[in-house]
Amino acid sequence: MRRFGPLGIIALLIVLLALLLGGGYGAHQLTINNHFCAACHAYEKTSWDQSEHRQVDCIACHTKGFAYDKIQGTRKVWLTVTGQVNPHNDPLPRYPEETSENCVDCHITDAIAEEQPFFIARHNRYMEHAPTCMACHDSGHERQLQRMKRP
Numbered sequence: 001m002r003r004f005g006p007l008g009i010i011a012l013l014i015v016l017l018a019l020l021l022g023g024g025y026g027a028h029q030l031t032i033n034n035h036f037c038a039a040c041h042a043y044e045k046t047s048w049d050q051s052e053h054r055q056v057d058c059i060a061c062h063t064k065g066f067a068y069d070k071i072q073g074t075r076k077v078w079l080t081v082t083g084q085v086n087p088h089n090d091p092l093p094r095y096p097e098e099t100s101e102n103c104v105d106c107h108i109t110d111a112i113a114e115e116q117p118f119f120i121a122r123h124n125r126y127m128e129h130a131p132t133c134m135a136c137h138d139s140g141h142e143r144q145l146q147r148m149k150r151p
């Protein structure tokens with residue numbers, strides 16, 4: 001049987017920590033709450049408040065799947081509390097493809113295809129020429145306000 005290498009052990013520890021933090025229903029509810037996100041992402045909270053999507057929860061656009069969210073969330077808390085990243089000021093990574101897939105889940109559905117076939121047909125064509133929905137649409141964040149984060 002293969003032994004776990006050091007990376008395997010680290011991965012295991014992260015998963016355990018994630019389960020500890022995210023395992024309980026209460027903890028899960030807490031960590032998908034918009035106010036929880038705002039604790040570390042004040043600028044994004046403000047630009048979201050002013051956006052067309054203020055009634056859509058942060059996590060609806062930013063989820064990359066339950067397990068990934070929990071592991072990534074634990075990692076983010078670690079990076080923040082150990083001072084390695086200041087989420088309010090430091091440049092953050094972006095995952096536009098995943099975000100765009102979440103847009104599709106709400107806006108390009110079978111039900112909408114039935115109701116508005118031409119809307120879907122046009123969008124299929126748009127997507128042949130654009131990498132993500134955000135090429136043409138403002139995201140969940142009002143642009144002017146979000147830009148103020150990084151002068």
Ligand code: HEC
Pocket residue numbers: 031032033034036037038039040041058059062072076077079080085086087092093094095
């Ligand atoms: C304890 C502080 C903290 C909390 C709470 C927090 N984040 Fe983050 N967030 C971070 C840090 C640190 C990074 C940078 C991670 C990196 O460098 O990989 C980040 C990165 C991000 C990014 C950009 C990269 C990515 O993973 O997509 C998004 C989007 C994001 N967070 C959304 C959220 C949402 C939504 C919530 C609430 C469910 C949330 N964050 C809660 C600290 C936090």
Ligand code: HEC
Pocket residue numbers: 034037038041044045048053056057058059060061062091092093094095096097099100134139140141
């Ligand atoms: C309608 C979808 C949508 C909603 C709702 C939404 N966002 Fe975003 N967010 C985006 C898009 C699109 C981007 C651009 C980058 C990307 O695709 O990852 C982004 C970027 C971010 C980033 C990275 C910022 C940077 O500096 O690059 C963070 C952090 C973030 N959002 C947090 C939040 C938080 C916190 C909330 C809730 C208060 C929220 N988002 C609500 C769509 C959304």
Ligand code: HEC
Pocket residue numbers: 052053055056057060061099100102103104106107133134137138139140
């Ligand atoms: C959880 C479901 C959900 C997700 C995810 C979501 N949206 Fe929306 N979107 C809505 C709702 C609700 C509205 C407001 C009501 C409406 O006009 O349908 C809206 C409105 C819009 C509008 C019309 C706003 C206007 O100009 O009047 C556009 C365009 C849009 N969304 C694009 C996006 C894009 C791009 C993403 C991904 C970054 C996204 N949406 C993610 C639910 C969602």
Ligand code: HEC
Pocket residue numbers: 100103104107108119122123126127130132133134135136137
């Ligand atoms: C090449 C540019 C382009 C791309 C890429 C694009 N759209 Fe659009 N979108 C438009 C235009 C133009 C309209 C208005 C005319 C129409 O319906 O085609 C629109 C309309 C919409 C509307 C209706 C807005 C309203 O006011 O009723 C929604 C929702 C929407 N798009 C969501 C999306 C989503 C989700 C994606 C990614 C899958 C996306 N769009 C990608 C150009 C684009």
